[in-house]
Amino acid sequence: MFWADKIALDIKEKRKGPQWVDDMKTPSGKIHVGALRGVILHDLIYKALLEAGVESKSTYIINDYDPMDDLPSYLPPEYEKYMGMPFFKVPAPDGSNQTYAQYYAHDFISVFNKLGAEPEIFWDSKLYPRGIMDEAIRIALDSAEKIQDIYQEVSGSKKRQLGWLPFQPICPKCGKIGSTRAFSWDGEIVEFICEPEMVKWAKGCGYLGRVSPFGGTGKLPWKVEWPAHWMALGITVEGAGKDHSSAGGSRDIANSLCREVFKIEPAYNIPYEWFLVGGAKMSSSKGTGVSAEEVAKILPPEVLRFLLTRFNYKQTINFDPAGETIPKLFDEYDRAASAYFEKTDEDLARAFELSQIKDKPREYFRIRFSQVANWVQMPNVDPEKEAEAFKGSALIDLDHKDLQERIKYVKIWLENYAPEEAKFTVHKTLPLTIGELNSAQKELLAKIAHELGRDWQPEELQNAIYNWGKDLNLTSSESFQAIYLTLLAKKHGPKASWLILSLDKNFVKDRFIEANQP
Ligand SMILES: [Zn+2]
Missing domain, CATH: 1.10.10.770 (Arc Repressor Mutant, subunit A)
Incomplete structure (x- = not known):
């Protein structure tokens, strides 16, 4: 059975009822071709589910609440000032009134739409302000210690930080989300500071503030946000590339958060391999x-x-x-x-x-x-x-x-x-490569020139050339190379008889005779 059908059947068996298939992407710039693998994989599974009679829905979330944490080299240096801001607040590089996130996401969406994948597009910049993430935010803030424990247990690395909270407010003063650190939560309000030195890529303004975490004032850190999306929307199927699926990686953390914090079943995982596109001409x-x-x-x-x-x-x-x-x-x-x-x-x-x-x-x-x-x-x-x-x-x-x-x-x-x-052009004048011909090869050319006047079919001529060459003790590759070297100035080419017959007969005849002149 085809792999996507197998997965669909496995989902049908293990998860009862309708399914919600999702994939997501941070619109940090021109979207790499590798991201297409996830899109098409999810589309295939979505379609296989439908064919298997499972009521299903397919979405693609654009994570435009994520901070700009890297400056792509194709952007003007002025963009430095947007580092740390969420992508939905950064302007598009073409001067249009789109956001940066929209500008790059739309390019990518139009590519995958052309490939037949048409998931419903969700933007974090709509999900957060509409309050769709609020419940998950409340649960996460109430479970801050538990979440830190899970990070530590699953990934085995991070030490607990005193007063850490799983929420990043957007600083009302400088607009950055990448530099803020929330440190207190009373059930209604978080207190935070916009840290000048917390991350290397963005400098916070030092603002000390208080804000309600609901209705779009900030976001969950992405490791928490991932399962929070599953809970908030009801997503049941979301595969992850192998970078996320390693043991102790973000996928394992998401699964534990589902079971222990959000009290939902984790989305069905499909840990998929890379789609690599190489070659000097392709890499920018x-x-x-x-x-x-x-x-x-x-x-x-x-x-x-x-x-x-x-x-x-x-x-x-x-x-x-x-x-x-x-x-x-x-x-x-x-x-x-x-x-x-x-x-x-x-x-x-x-x-x-x-x-x-x-x-x-x-x-x-x-x-x-x-x-x-x-x-x-x-x-x-x-x-x-x-x-x-x-x-x-x-x-x-x-x-x-x-x-x-x-x-x-x-x-x-x-x-x-x-x-x-694979490339060839018929040379307009006798190429220097005829210097490589031996006398038997020249003789073969003369023979062809002599016989060319007849009404040849390509297959017939191809066999004739082969036999004439054999009579002159030429191997078939020597025979055909004689023709290529004389017409194309190289040792390879399309089927020789067919090349000859596609050209003007007198042109070929003259060329083959000319090749024989001292
Ligand atoms: Zn600030």
Whole structure:
């Protein structure tokens, strides 16, 4: 059974009744592509639950009450003054009237919406002011010592701090939330100080204040906030990346807080592996990593979704767009489509089905990515016409949109990520590389030039070249390299006969004769 279906069934068995699936993110800047794994994983489980007949809901919480604790290098230095402020109070870098959090979260949301994940979006900057977190805040403040004990027991590290309270007010004087420390709680009011030296990344203003912790005046520390969201909203399923799921980590703390403080059952966990995107071309020079938006530009949505669907959550996905990775991914996607329509490999078929964006899977014109890459690079070749010729074997009507879309992504790949071997151009004049030809190879070229006038089919010519080469004691790679070195100035290329036949016959003939001149 497909992994997401297995999880859905396990949830159905262990947790009775309707389910609420959630994921979350702090909008601290351009959102890294790795965060897409969580989004798609939760979307898959949500959809698998629905298909398993479980009434379910799916949400995504934007943690915009979190403080800005790092200054991304792409921001102007003026942003230094916002360090320590909650993201919903920091202005957007484009000068619009959005908040910083909205600006970056919306980019990310639009990427995952395109990938077919449409959870309801919740913003902490609405949950806190509307009082939705109030009950959890009260319980947490009343249980401050217990919470510290749990931190200590579970993670085994932190020593108890006298007077520590699980609440961070927003300083009414300087607007910062990262620098405040609450130290007393009487059931109605917390007293706090805005500390100049508490954290390295933000300097508090020294303000000493009193405030009711309810209705959005501050937030819970995130380790407490996580299970508090589950309690406040009724979230029942929330997986966590492996960084949170290690023994004694924040997930274990959240589970203990659920049982011992909030008195709820912890959300069902799916501890999932990393989604890594590598390659020199992808990692930004500014060291910010690869944003989700960037990756969404190099793959069609269903193929990117497929990349995140196909692998079990326990497997690391390591995607390096350089080299043959992208053509191989397209091949695998096409193979999954065949599995679906021909009912062969059940898991692969299901991965294909769950990778569709909105509609049910539909048949499409499957033409290999590498094939299209060859057509696109050939002079005088119209991929549409070439694809027509494939119609018979594909058994599917050529859909021009399918082909055009593949061409679009082929071009992106060729321009940015294709290895040298996959790229070629027909040289307009005799290239210097013919110096590498031996006499038998030259003889083969002369033979081809001589025979070219006949009406050749590609397969037939390919065999003929192979046999002529054999007669001259050439290996097949020596034979075909002779052609590539003379036309493309390199040792590799698309199928040789087909390359020759796509060009003007006189041009090829003249070139092969010219290669034979001393
Ligand atoms: Zn302050």
